[in-house]
Amino acid sequence: MSTITTINPATEEEIQTYNRMSEAEAIDRVEACHTAFVEWRTLSHAERAPYLNKIAQELRDNADELAALMTQETGKLIKDGKREVEICAAIFEYTAKNGPDALADEERTHGAKQKRGVVSYQPIGVIYSIQPWNFPLYQPVRVLAANLMAGNGCVLKHASICTGSGLRLRELCIAAGLPEDLFQVVLIDHDISDKLIAHPKVRGVTLTGSDSAGRHIGAVAAKALKKTVLELGSNDAYLVLEDADIDTAVKYSVMGRLYNNGETCVSAKRFIVTEKVYDAFVDAFVAKMKDISLGDPTDENSQLGPLSSQDQFDTVKSQVDESVAKGASVLCGGTAPDRTGAYYPATVLADLKPGMPAYDDEIFGPVASIIRAKDDEDAMRLANESRYGLGGGIFSKNEERALELARDHFDTGMIRINSFGAADPNMPFGGVKDSGYGREHGGFGMKEFVNTKAIFLP
Incomplete structure (x- = not known):
C-alpha cells in the first residue's frame, strides 16, 4: 500500500x-x-x-x-x-x-x-x-x-x-x-x-x-x-490607470501579490501600468518589495514565508528563469537564498512579452509581473488578452469610471477597485474563460x- x-x-x-x-x-x-x-x-x-x-x-x-x-x-x-x-x-x-x-x-x-x-x-x-x-x-x-x-x-x-x-x-x-x-x-x-x-x-x-x-x-x-x-487558476491583472493614487496602488499591489506567500488563485499577479505613472509606480513598488522580510512562518514578524513544497519552489524558479532567459528584467529578487526550506524572495519582473511564463501563465508564488501600457484603454485591452478570467483590480481616483470599466469591460468574475481582498462570504466567487x-x-x-x-x- x-x-x-x-x-x-x-x-x-x-x-x-x-x-x-x-x-x-x-x-x-x-x-x-x-x-x-x-x-x-x-x-x-x-x-x-x-x-x-x-x-x-x-x-x-x-x-x-x-x-x-x-x-x-x-x-x-x-x-x-x-x-x-x-x-x-x-x-x-x-x-x-x-x-x-x-x-x-x-x-x-x-x-x-x-x-x-x-x-x-x-x-x-x-x-x-x-x-x-x-x-x-x-x-x-x-x-x-x-x-x-x-x-x-x-x-x-x-x-x-x-x-x-x-x-x-x-x-x-x-x-x-x-x-x-x-x-x-x-x-x-x-x-x-x-x-x-x-x-x-x-x-x-x-x-x-x-x-x-x-x-x-x-x-x-x-x-x-x-x-x-x-x-x-488565474493570472489576475491589476490596472494602474493614469489617474491612480500611487500610494494606494503600491500598498495594495504589495499586499495583493504577497498574500498567503503569493500562493493565491485570486491574488494580484500582472500589474498593467499606464505610461503616465509607470516610473512612479514601479520605483515605489520595487522599493517596497525589496524591503519584505523573508523568514520563519511561525514568527509573527515575518512578512513572507516559504513556498508550500520543494516541487512548488522548483516550478516558480523555472518560470522565473525561463522568463529571464527570454528577455525579462529582474527589478528585485529572482535569486533564492542559500538556506534550508523552500524559500523564494519577493520578486519583480519587467520587460515582459507574450511567450514568457511571467506574461502568459500563472506564477503561484511571490513574483510580480510588470507590463507597460500606453494608456487606460490599452491597459484594459492587455488585461483581457489573458486566457484566464478569475479576478482583477483597478486603481483610479475616479471610482465611478472604475466601476464602469469593471462592470462593462473587465472580462473576469471578480474585480477589486482601489483595494485587495481574497474572498467574502456575501459576494460570489468564481471566474470565466480558463x-x-x-x-x-x-x-x-x-x-x-x-x-x-x-x-x-x-
Missing part, C-alpha cells in the same frame, strides 16, 4: 505518514456518505443551521492549533492561518443565517390562467470535492458549508501535502455534532479519484486547481454526466448542486 508523507516546507522535516486507501475503502466512504445523506436530507434548512453554527464555534475554539498545523504543512504565515480559520467560521455562520431563506421554496405561476407553481431546491446526494493545498481549511469549507445547508453529503479528496488539515477538519465537524459519515475524507491517488467521479452515488464534482486539472476532471465528469463546478465556471459564496454556491424542481399545481 502506498503512503503519503507530509513535509514542513520551512524546515524540510517530515511531519507524518498516512496510508492511502484502496479503491474498495474509498467506495465504502462514498456509500457511507450517501447513507448519511438519506437521513440528513429529511431535516429542514432551519434544522441544519445549528450544526453549521456549532462547527464555526469548534473552528474558533481550535484556531491556534489549526493555524499551526496549516503553517507546518504548507508554510503559510501563522497570522494568515489565523485569518483563514476566522473566514471559515464566518462562512459557516453566513450559510447558517442565510441558507434557509436562499433555499426556501418559491411561489410562481404557470399557464394562461396563472395557476400555482412551486420551485423547490432539493438536495441531490454526495458531492465530491477535490481541493488544493494553498488554503487547507478554506478550500474544503466553502464547498462543505454550502452543501451541508443544501442537504447534500460531501466527500473530500484534499491535496496530499495538507492531509493532516483535511482529517482534522473532519474531526472537528464530528466534535461539533455533525453525523459522522456525512463528511468523509479519502486518501487516494488520481486513478481511484477518477473512478469515484464515475460512481453512481456521486452526484456532483467540484474542483479548485489548475486549468489543466480542470480539463481532466471536467472531461471525466462529463463522460459520467456529472455536473461540475471548476475554480481554476479560470473555470460556477460560483461559490454569496448564496450562489448553495444552489450549484441542487435539483431546482418545478412543481405545477392544477
